[in-house]
Amino acid sequence: MRRDTVRGFLALTLIAVLGSIVGCGGGRSGSAENPPPPASNVQPITVNAGPAASLGSNFNSVNVAFTSVTICVPGSTTKCQTIDGILVDTGSTGFRVLSSALTLTLPQQTDSSNNPIAECLPFVSSTVWGSVRTADLTITGEAASSLPIQVIGDPNFPTIPSACTIFGPPQDDLASFGANGILGIGVFAQDCGGGCATSGASNPGLYYTCPSTGCVVTTESLAKQSQNPVILFAGDNNGSLIMLPSVSAPEATVSGSLIFGIGTRSNNGLGSATVLTVDPSSGNFSTTFNGQTFTDAGFIDAGSAAIFFLDSGTTGIPDCADAPFFYCPPSIIKNLKATNMGTNGANAPVSFDVDNGDSLLSNVNNSAIPNLGGPFSGDFDWGLPFFFGRTVFTAIEGKNTPGGTGPYQAY
Numbered sequence: 001m002r003r004d005t006v007r008g009f010l011a012l013t014l015i016a017v018l019g020s021i022v023g024c025g026g027g028r029s030g031s032a033e034n035p036p037p038p039a040s041n042v043q044p045i046t047v048n049a050g051p052a053a054s055l056g057s058n059f060n061s062v063n064v065a066f067t068s069v070t071i072c073v074p075g076s077t078t079k080c081q082t083i084d085g086i087l088v089d090t091g092s093t094g095f096r097v098l099s100s101a102l103t104l105t106l107p108q109q110t111d112s113s114n115n116p117i118a119e120c121l122p123f124v125s126s127t128v129w130g131s132v133r134t135a136d137l138t139i140t141g142e143a144a145s146s147l148p149i150q151v152i153g154d155p156n157f158p159t160i161p162s163a164c165t166i167f168g169p170p171q172d173d174l175a176s177f178g179a180n181g182i183l184g185i186g187v188f189a190q191d192c193g194g195g196c197a198t199s200g201a202s203n204p205g206l207y208y209t210c211p212s213t214g215c216v217v218t219t220e221s222l223a224k225q226s227q228n229p230v231i232l233f234a235g236d237n238n239g240s241l242i243m244l245p246s247v248s249a250p251e252a253t254v255s256g257s258l259i260f261g262i263g264t265r266s267n268n269g270l271g272s273a274t275v276l277t278v279d280p281s282s283g284n285f286s287t288t289f290n291g292q293t294f295t296d297a298g299f300i301d302a303g304s305a306a307i308f309f310l311d312s313g314t315t316g317i318p319d320c321a322d323a324p325f326f327y328c329p330p331s332i333i334k335n336l337k338a339t340n341m342g343t344n345g346a347n348a349p350v351s352f353d354v355d356n357g358d359s360l361l362s363n364v365n366n367s368a369i370p371n372l373g374g375p376f377s378g379d380f381d382w383g384l385p386f387f388f389g390r391t392v393f394t395a396i397e398g399k400n401t402p403g404g405t406g407p408y409q410a411y
Contacts, residue, residue, distance in 0.1 A: 040141025041260040048253040051085030063305040063384040071135040085180035091301030093191040094226025096150040097181035106133040122167030144232035187407035190225040236261030238399035246389030250366035263402035273410040275403040276342030287380040304383030308376035326357030326374040
C-alpha cells in the first residue's frame, strides 16, 4: 500500500478536532508574495475556516487550503455542479466528495458482473468509505473527463465491511470530515497502484465489489482506480505548484494560487527551486535534523495542518497537555534547521519556528497559523505552514518536466 493512503489522518482528523481544541522559491513571473495574474491553469485557493464552520465555531478548520471544482455527469454540459470547500491535498491522490455535498446522480462504476464498486480508504485512525463513480471534473481552464471518483458516505452503501472498519471509525459527514471533498494531487497517478490491480496477499484491500450478498475485496485496474485528476488534463498534466504568501502571525484568512503544470507555461517554471526526487513506492525523501538522518521519512503535504516531526523525546519539545498532537514549548523556538534530501542526492535546507500550540490556537477566528508544529514519530510531514511564503512543486510519477521525470517535490 502506498504511503499516501495513511497521510490523510493529518489532513482530516485534525480538521474535525481543531475547533474543539481552540474552544477549551522560484525565479519567474509571480511569487508567493506576488501571485501570478489569472490564467487558464491558475486556480484561487483560500486558507479559511472552511465549510464546517457553518456548524459552529467548534468546527473551524486551521491551516487548510480550500478551493472549488465543477463536476458534471460524463458528457453533459448541463448536468453539472460547482462544489466549494474542497481541500487541496498534495499528500493524497484522487478526487473525493461527500455525498451530502453532491446533488448530481453520477454513473456507478461496476465490475465485469455488473456489481457496484466501492472503496475503503484508510487513514492512520479513521476511514472514508463510499461508492466509486465517474464524473467529468473541471477546475479553472483544465478538465479531466470520465474521472473515477469516490463518493464518501453514499447512502446506497450504508454497511461498511468489517475489513474496512478495522482501520478506524468512518468520517462520512461534514462534521467529521471537515471539508466537502478532497482534491488529491500528490506525486502518484493512482491512489493505490499495482497492489490493488492484483489478487492475493499483496492486495491492500482498498476496493470492494458489492453484490447483494455484501461487499468483498476485489481487484481494481489502474485505469479504474481513483486517479490524480491532473494526469487527465489535455495539457499542464505533469504536476502542479502551490503559492501562498508569508504569514508571520495568525490570520483569519489568506489567499493564494494553485497552478497546474510544471514548465508548461511562463507561469509555472521551476526557476531556482531544488528538485527532490522521492521514493517511487513511498513518495518520501530523507531528512536530516540535529545531525541525524531519517531515511525515507520526509514529505511535503498541503493537506496537513502543521509541521509534524519526530516526538517530544527526540526533539525535547513538550506536547500540549490538552492536545498532544501539537507541540507546546514555553516560548517560541526559532530557527530550527533541517535538510531534505532527494533520492537524486539533491539537498534543500529548511529553517522553521515552532510556537506554543495552545497560544496559537486560542483565537477561534484565525485559520492561517504559522509556526504550528506537532509530533509524528520518526517522520517529517511538512504541512501547510511550510507552504507559507514558498512556491512548492509536486511532479507526478512518470511525467516529464524540465526538472526531470516525476515523482518529485521541489521548492
